[in-house]
Amino acid sequence: MVFVIISQFNKIGKVLGEIILKYSIQNHYQNLAHKYNNFWGYSPEFIDSLTKKIIEYLKLTDTDKLVDLGCGTGLYTQAIVSKISFKHPVICVDPSDQMIEQIPKNSQYKTLVNDAVNFADEPGQYNKILIKEMIHHIDDKEKLLKGLFERLTPEGILLLILLPPTIEYPLFVDALRTYEAVQPNYNNLVDLFTKIGFQTIVNFVDYPVSIPKGKYFEMVQNRYMSLLSRFDDEQLKKGLIEMQEKYHDQSNLEFCDRFVFLSAIKPK
Numbered sequence: 001m002v003f004v005i006i007s008q009f010n011k012i013g014k015v016l017g018e019i020i021l022k023y024s025i026q027n028h029y030q031n032l033a034h035k036y037n038n039f040w041g042y043s044p045e046f047i048d049s050l051t052k053k054i055i056e057y058l059k060l061t062d063t064d065k066l067v068d069l070g071c072g073t074g075l076y077t078q079a080i081v082s083k084i085s086f087k088h089p090v091i092c093v094d095p096s097d098q099m100i101e102q103i104p105k106n107s108q109y110k111t112l113v114n115d116a117v118n119f120a121d122e123p124g125q126y127n128k129i130l131i132k133e134m135i136h137h138i139d140d141k142e143k144l145l146k147g148l149f150e151r152l153t154p155e156g157i158l159l160l161i162l163l164p165p166t167i168e169y170p171l172f173v174d175a176l177r178t179y180e181a182v183q184p185n186y187n188n189l190v191d192l193f194t195k196i197g198f199q200t201i202v203n204f205v206d207y208p209v210s211i212p213k214g215k216y217f218e219m220v221q222n223r224y225m226s227l228l229s230r231f232d233d234e235q236l237k238k239g240l241i242e243m244q245e246k247y248h249d250q251s252n253l254e255f256c257d258r259f260v261f262l263s264a265i266k267p268k
């Protein structure tokens with residue numbers, strides 16, 4: 001009896017914890033929206049280099065019907081549109097209205113404030129889908145990917161971009177440990193895609209980052225990664241002190257930013 005009561009309490013605690021985390025992630029992006037582009041604006045080369053890779057791996061052409069799912073401020077979609085004049089508007093989907101509001105209001109974009117799983121459940125046919133650094137926010141990945149399989153036309157490509165299981169970012173130790181505990185492993189995603197019927201190819205895209213230390217510390221202070229919203233002000237302050245001590249003799253931080261490019265193709 002006591003065991004049953006304790007296990008019920010544990011379950012309720014876990015569910016409550018998940019709800020609070022979800023709420024804080026939503027808040028995280030609402031608060032970040034106006035600073036987001038500014039963080040990455042320090043390196044147009046970084047955006048340009050990744051954009052070229054996205055165009056290459058998605059095999060984008062001007063006749064494509066492209067969806068950017070979890071588009072955020074449309075940082076990458078806008079960079080893509082500056083290189084390709086699509087005949088159809090790019091469909092940009094994100095649950096954060098504040099993030100999506102940063103996308104220009106013109107005929108090149110169709111913006112939808114929506115959750116990815118809901119979007120995948122709604123009618124529509126597209127031949128290219130981009131999901132960049134968003135999949136870690138999805139609980140029911142199978143439901144999402146099954147829905148997107150239905151939305152894709154035969155030979156359509158879904159490009160999933162995510163960070164690998166470990167990263168070299170110059171963050172404090174607790175942040176790196178938490179990252180490793182919560183980041184989805186791309187190998188499990190490959191299994192899921194395969195089970196649904198996709199053909200998959202995995203590539204790694206590396207970018208050597210060189211960033212002024214002050215700029216990076218400002219980004220951490222502003223919780224530029226949703227991971228950092230798991231730390232309260234006091235913990236973040238301690239983390240920044242740890243980073244300050246570790247990198248006290250450097251004015252620039254240099255590290256390799258590695259991305260997993262998982263191409264999932266719907267067979268003919």
Ligand SMILES: C[S@@+](CC[C@H](N)C(=O)[O-])C[C@H]1O[C@@H](n2cnc3c(N)ncnc32)[C@H](O)[C@@H]1O
Pocket residue numbers: 029069070071072073074075076093094095096099114115116117131132133134137138
């Ligand atoms: C790290 S940002 C990436 C934004 C953009 N893809 C980029 O690379 O610049 C993650 C984005 O995922 C969005 N997001 C979070 N939960 C989501 C969900 N359930 N469905 C769709 N997007 C979601 C957030 O609002 C945020 O804009």
